[in-house]
Amino acid sequence: MEETDVILLVGSSTREAHPIFFHHVIRGVRNGARLYVVDPRRTSTAAWADLHLPLHVGADIALANAIGYVLIEQGLVDHDFVRRATTGFDAWAASVQQYRPEDVEEVTGVPAAMVRKVAIDYGRADRGVICWTLGITEHHNAVDNVRALINLSLATGKIGRWGCGLNPLRGQNNVQGGGDMGALPNKFPGFQDVVDPVARARVRSVWGDIDRTPEKPGWHLTAMFDAMHRGDLRGLWIFGENPAQSEANSGHAIDCLKRLDHLVVQDIFLTKTAELADVVLPGTASWCESEGSVTNSERRVQRCRRAVPPPDGARDDIEILVETAKRLGVDLGIRSPHDAWEELRRVSPMHAGMSWERLEAEDGLQWPCPSEDHPGTPFLHARLWEDPVPGQRAPFAVVAWAPVAEPVDESFPLLLTTGRKLDSYNTGVQSGHLGAPLSRGEALEMGPGTAAEHGLTEGDRVRVSSRRGAVETVVRIDPHLRTGLVFMTFHHPDQVDTNLLTVDTSDPAAGTAEFKAAAVRVERLSPAPAS
Template sequence: MIHLTIDGIPVEVEKGTTILQAAKQIGVKIPTLCYLENVLPDGSCRLCVVEVTNNGRTKFDTACTLRCSEGDEVQTMSEKVVKYRKETLDLLLSDHRVHCFSCEANGDCKLQDYCFEYGVEKTSFPGEMNNAPIDDTNKFFTYDPSLCILCHRCVNTCKEIVGRGAIDTMNRGFQSVIGAHYKNTWNEGICESCGNCVQACPTGALTMKRRKKYRPYQVEKKVLTTCPHCATGCQYYVLVKDGKVVDTEGYNGPSNKGLLCVKGRSGSFDFAQSPERIKYPLIKNHETGEFERATWDEALDLVASKFMEIKKQYGPDSLAGFACSRSPNEDIYMVQKMVRTCFGTNNTDNCARVCHSASVAGLYMTLGSGAMTNPIEDITKNADVIMLVGSNPEEAHPVVGMQIRQAVKRGCKLIVVDPRDIGLAKKADIHLKLKPGTNVAFANGIMHVIIEEGLQDDKFIAERTEGYEKIKEIVKEYTPEKVAEICHIDPDDLRKAAIMYAKADRAPIIYCLGVTEHSTGTEGVMSMSNMAMLVGKLGRPGCGVNPLRGQNNVQGACDMGASPTDFPGYQKVAATGVVEKFEKAWGVPLNHNVGTHATDVFPKAITKEIRGLYIYGEDPVVTDPDTSHIIKALKSLDFFVLQELFMTETAQYADVILPGVSYLEKEGTFTNTERRVQRVRKAITVPGEMRLDTDIIIDLMNRMGYPQPHLTSAEIMDEIASVTPSFGGISHARLDSEEVGGKGLQWPCPTKEHPGTPIMHVGKFSRGLGWFYPAEYVPSAELPDEEYPIILMTGRILYHYTTRAMTGKTPELMEIEGHSFIEMNIVDAEKLGIRNGDKVRVSSRRGSIESTARVGTKTSPGESWMPFHFPDGNANWLTNAALDKYARIPEYKVCAIKIEKA
């Protein structure tokens, strides 16, 4: 430890601590403009200069770069230091256009604040200003070189923190500007429009264009909440002026560390204030086919009476109800409770059925808990090797992608296992560009090499697992050469990847829908678990099996019991005593039979086994495979009710639409991909007759004969905690407390004193012994043939989120990327006479759509890829509804198509 004084205050710090860090430790503020925490200091602004005396010698140096020495006497506000800072500010103003009154950053400019503090009103060095033109080519923000002080905070943020490296300092001397391309324009480079550089800017040089509509001092309130897009669980403030959200501001949350992606920063509030919101209850007139405005009493009475009529005539299992994986935990809990207590059935589910139900089922069977094992920060900051399988986080989970780029920059090795040349493949040490649908063969090949090389963890296997001898026998057959033939990869790359993963001290497996969305998705997940158990990389920091959940609350929807097999907290319907427990808690007899999965509800609707369906906030016409099949099912229902914000594709087929409210208009919680329960807080009230979703559900429950008291969101969470052991210590009050400090709580959190569980399976698996599942490779359900010779994969892009119900209401996102496209290999394109940008017809055995060809090498010959966001060419008209035998998850990632020039 090193001892020094700062402004006469004694302080003890570790060796290597800078003066700035030491000062912060004792609450002494030193001004900075260029400094960024956790980044190698730049020292370019010179504003943090301090006076340091040691052994009779005095020097002036920047506090952000100077490390503490034993016996230092530091003065942060001596007469000479203050004079130095004034001169520095004077020099900065010499090349800074001063127009504070009309500047968008007025009231939120550190340069302005420091000039006011040090009494610098104008420069004493008048001269020629930087007259480079303003760059407003980015859709969301503007760069004004005349306000830039070249502090490099934006450059360092993009390069060191975001890991994109999209901007740099161009030219030299007084002609220096920040640019995003060799032409210096933002729209021509690789900028992702995340806006983290803008938030880092200490002046008005970089400003969000929406700042033109408000000034910081006009903001009425800043409300801390959780992003409604992917399951990273980013925290940010929404800024409210005149009752409307006008902006967002990244917060230093546990999973995002102050970072946001373009969707979180710029696509998370326009939709809530959209004029397209459904504002009144609607009942379809079946004579005209049109929806007509109704009162709440009319709509709720009709819904309750129709569902109870169907139940009386056809039995409780003729009804089903789906919860929304984008809604808060409290809403989801009430939906599944309504289905079980009022409908009298376990036919409840959520959209995890079509994305991550394989994770829930697979990890539950092998480890005892169907959830991510380690926190995001742990698997990106503490890892030596990251194995990324079937996941494109730069686009689907961008802030996780940023943290993986940071890890690579730090020296972490990266293995990418993906059929496409995703962005991170360029940074990977090894890219296994495997054939879609061959994950099980790949994993067995990895295990074959590990065992062949003697790199398995025999002690871990003996003490903590079962089934090893069986899996050892199976993987004997999966030699690198055999796996290379199945997966279309280099056998030597497979060997290198296996050895790299096995030898690393800390190596997490991170995977996503490229593993789960297959007819063998559950076995794919269990194969990820097999690999980790084989080398003992579970229950330890920087390791684990880590599914990145797709939507903001897919984890929470499963946790809350929106499942035909599980009550809240994964308490199994089929397990002894579970139904009886909930009968006692809820005060009514319950159905003891396992319910119908969502993906099986639609076929049952066609056969009239299911006659009434209630959907809260999902859009299966857009999201589910084989769109024609889904539409036929919805049309076959006797009665269909939708609780929604917008007139979606699915809404067209409803008998009644009940308008709810967005995450910005309610209290609640989301559970992110790392099991972290975080608060959602009400920021605005949108005009109209929309109602709080839990109030709608509670009113329906009472009308259907169940005496459900009206509860606030906080009271619902208290009920959840009372019946869900893993949530026993979680409450709104605790999440809002200083003890938790805005960091959320990771379940299991069984008591009010429990701190939560960052890493699962420490010392012991939830099921006791971890199980090696004996997985054999089985080809995908539909493979190419002469008529349909190309494999189609589907996925997400950076600028949109699932059905675009939210991001599609932000015009700038639609301008950046607003239309359907299909990526195809140049070899296939040449054979078919198709050029980049051509209109093409894409057909499968289920349907045909038009799209635009993007020709290149991102996909291999014989393979193609499409997003499913866009109505002008939705891939789900083509995809195959073949289902996984365990999780009943559809095979989105592999179907056979043909492509023709339109």
């Protein structure tokens, strides 16, 4: 970030959600980079931007395609790179012809001049980075949103080089590591496909009999809830997750969890989810009460270490798994996190070079790191610059804009979007103990226009309802929030369970739900308190 020329942050409240990453952004800006922020809200992140592109919620694809339109129109496509390293350019180029910035202004909400400025700056820059967060991925068309952005980096050759690339900023500690380790319905560790015979052979050589591992992808989270609802999924073991409060349309989620024959929750807190469990297994805080590793947003595998003993009765997560396996008659052969890691290195080629000793000694290692003399990989896709390109060329994707799953209408005239605040985190299980001087609790944030239309002022108590549920909270005025858009966090579900409102329509491939857009209505409950 420090050495790039243009930074495009899309759907990312980086300043508050990833404060330390934003330090790197600020250093980039100090070094002269232009910063462009795409967000429906004028966030604290947008406040740092050279330009803030205030798009309509869910218009990401239209905007990305409009940028693509300008890149082509202005001759900013890196045709050499496109020809050598990509496929599908022509189809994509044809598809974005419908997205002339002036023509899609109404859809995107972004003035065409702004779109052109960003496209030209990004296209002309030597180096450019695109980063996104949940504003892109918490939509029913999350995968298409991402692919629309990938197209831009492919068209300009801003990938596979230092100071370039595409960066999803991970919202949670080790969300990257979870995927790396194969906690996905269609992957073995190291992103090896469960249907790939070579991968199966490799895994078999380490794990032995894997014949009971299905040869077809399993369920992702959203599909699991559907299956619970149908009664196809009867038993569930949840590790360190609080879906009763964190799932979109959480009323429905709780209903599903209640239908289970058997629910095991392994957590360090008695969360709302744990309260529903048949068995609660007290785990340890993985980052300070047990040994192991996590992987951050930049694919850096990092050691976490035990600094304090766990409370009485709590047991290490690996130990719980190993012991459970033993009761089921299987010896996993693992006595320590180190053992588990050594096994992973044999299963996952991209981790093979990361010895425990190296992880211990170095400042983390970025995968892929295939051998012990390999330094790790600071950026991916460098192969696209080899001639000829080894392996598959990078595909453009034709993606079309589609409206949000639940547009506003007369009954639910406001669009609710959700996000994070600096001093809080997700459902507040951890951050609720912080006692932060900044914290002001949950509120429905709205712009002056919305407030005026509803006759509301700061501090008014209101009921917020969607098709799925209703909550009560107070009004807070954000002078920069556009009329018709309202905002809430889900940090204080014990006071205000925001996810009772959100939409659980999810992306068919990724399974992420559309937390970022739900139609709601607001009614005043009482006059504002005197203060």
